[in-house]
């Protein structure tokens with residue numbers, strides 16, 4: 001297929017673009033490079049630097065939409081930016097798709113739509129009560145996709161990611177502002193940072209630190225190829241993507257210590273605002289309906305691949 005990948009110069013978008021090319025698709029990457037890197041766009045993809053409100057849709061058959069503002073803390077500081085970029089930008093993209101008669105989209109949604117969940121693991125039917133403008137803006141896009149499917153025959157799939165990690169070939173996580181746990185711990189292992197701040201040890205979990213469900217970026221990317229095939233005009237499907245197993249912050253740090261062979265000094269700090277104690281996915285729905293099966297389910301594999309992809313160590 002001829003595909004447009006928005007945000008294809010970012011971490012997850014570039015991995016998906018690479019896998020789409022390997023599967024024989026024709027890929028155009030659209031990215032404004034506000035957070036992405038031009039050299040992350042996989043060879044073989046056409047690259048257009050620009051805004052999602054003016055997408056190059058000539059000849060395009062489907063869109064995979066990653067471009068977004070994605071820092072939870074920043075979204076609390078700058079809610080308008082998140083609503084206008086994530087919701088406003090996506091609505092402009094959807095309008096342009098309607099005009100160009102492009103009626104399939106795979107959307108990168110998030111576990112943040114669930115807020116503080118009551119139960120674990122989290123099913124897609126769980127209440128959606130986001131606690132940040134980031135999660136709220138992504139949920140609003142999910143809602144828009146449902147109405148575009150019902151009214152205009154769009155075929156849409158939303159994938160709600162839990163905590164993504166690891167690397168695929170040379171494609172790795174390299175955010176300018178790094179807030180995520182695994183890359184921050186690996187920065188301590190390389191000596192780039194002196195210690196990891198552990199955000200809270202008084203959560204109602206086994207060791208008092210937050211529990212998350214880590215999924216390998218290559219498994220996550222593969223789900224997008226299945227989702228693309230599953231896009232059916234008039235339907236909006238929603239799937240969680242995680243491994244179904246939770247690891248605490250302390251456990252992740254210990255795994256990083258084992259994998260890298262480096263000491264990881266830590267300092268306990270206060271809780272980070274908006275962090276739920278436990279977020280673990282049920283991915284039964286995508287496994288049953290699309291036949292997705294994660295291959296790299298060990299947290300050590302996720303950490304090792306992220307570690308081995310780092311150039312300076």
Ligand SMILES: O=c1ccn([C@@H]2O[C@H](COP(=O)(O)OP(=O)(O)O[C@H]3O[C@H](CO)[C@@H](O)[C@H](O)[C@H]3O)[C@@H](O)[C@H]2O)c(=O)[nH]1
Pocket residue numbers: 070072110111112162163164179180181182184196197198199200210211212249272275279
């Ligand atoms: O330096 C750090 C960084 C993180 N953490 C903790 O580690 C856990 C994981 O944090 P992080 O890697 O930042 O991921 P999450 O905040 O769980 O965010 C993920 O999950 C969200 C859904 O809640 C998504 O929206 C985000 O995009 C995705 O990265 C959390 O408990 C953090 O408090 C630390 O203790 N120290």
